[in-house]
Amino acid sequence: MTPTGPTLAPAPGPHHGPGTGANAAPGFPGIFDPWQVHARDSAFIRARDGYLTTIRHDPDPPEYFAASDFHPGAYDRWLDHIWPAAGCTHPIRLGGQIHRIDPATGEILTTTPTSAMPDGVIYKACGNRRTSACPSCAETYRRDAFQLLRAGLVGGKGIPGHVSGHPAVFATFTAPSFGPVHTRPVRAHACASKAHCTCKPEPCHARRDTDTCPHGRKLACFTRHRRDDPRLGQPICPDCYDYAAAVVWNNSTGELWRRTKQAIERRLNQLARHRGLAYGVRVSHGKAAEYQVRGAVHFHVLLRLDGLDELDPARLLLPPPGITVADLEDATRHAAVTISYPTPPHPASPPGWLIAWGTELDVRVITMRGTGTVTDLMVASYLAKYSTKGTEVTGHTSARLTPATIELHADATGTHAERLIHACWKLGAHPDYRSLQRWAHMLGFGGHFLTKGRHYSVTFAALCAARITYRRTQDPGPEHGPIRVADHADEETTLILGHLTYAGTGWKTTGDALLASTAADQARKRHQAGNEELTGQYDTTTGRQAA
Ligand SMILES: [Zn+2]
Ligand SMILES: [Zn+2]
């Protein structure tokens, strides 16, 4: 028996974490408060149905009784059933029938209605990429992203090991200025981690000779901003800030990146020809987008140099020895400062907007083994971390906006985020700029948060398949519908098909959410991969700073 509180002992035995982040992760208040879990709304009380046991509500705080005190094995059975979604904040509930089918004859061997299972449904994890939406599913995504990015640097998962000998750099491309914003400049960091910087900053915009802007504001700020100052990233004069250019830039970054990468490859291939090398090169990349507080996107990009076999472009080849990592670094810097292009004409800016990178550029050589400044592990974990974030840092999060909801989020004279969204909606009324309306909830950015070149590494789908295989060997019980339903791997001798319909979202009760979460959290703690926790080290070595 566990005496008190949320650390009940579910003893999930051999389970390894499904998503691994608990849905009760710290920093996400409002999901539920364990102390609010009452007996009458818990899975345990539904034990009267025969498959679980109970929580006693009094004394206060509630006291939890181990499952085995009442119905031996019942708790384990429930946990087994919900396990594929255990850490998920908003699992999808599916009801219907699950058939086991003989693949040779197509004959249905057995049919199990979900109504015969615990809770009458099967649970499928929501699969959301964003930590703010589902910590557990985002953690699964982050791990997949890490594996994918790492494989592209060191090989493995079907990628040849010689990629670790390819020159590679890690670059951060930023947005240009759209008007002065409050910042926290630090000359030389002495802190352990930039993410929790404690250094004394310089004044924000210390300019004594500045004229006032047309709106009567002095474009100066002598404040040494604290890290948590809500003014950081906000324009010093919102009326001067070029919101149109800011959102059009976010919206144009896909094309800007395409041109940049092309320019890098072109320059390196010119070099290769000039040096009389036997064959040319190709750049493979993995790229993560990150919102700055001011609402502009910037990109962390890993660029790996490959040799190019013109006759067999799919082949992953070592680059010719005459091209070095210094050439790759130089070509990257060169492209970042030279590439620009105009967007189509718009009534608000008849010549269009000129799209180019900002002047802040960081390019570092990636070393494969631990001693360099930036290692493969740091880079992979850094990119993977950003792949689970969205617009949260800008203070705005919403689903796709529609004419019915735009009023709630857009305001020409409102907050910084409201003005950005307003600009998206207004400019997006033009037929050539429709995607600004489509991506208004992303402040104009319509790209993926994690992208990779075709040849860079394995795919998410491949990693997902690997995980399904793993799970199948881990829990052979008959009722794991959510994962098995759509899963017909070759080695499977029995197909499992589901005729399932949507039965709802979320856990049935806060009690269930707590139980599932706690079990997943414990599994995660037993199973933690320490290697992936290196992003802090990267922050330390680069001195980069948010905002
Ligand atoms: Zn989820
Ligand atoms: Zn300031």
Ligand SMILES: [Zn+2]
């Ligand atoms: Zn610092």
Ligand SMILES: [Zn+2]
């Ligand atoms: Zn102004």
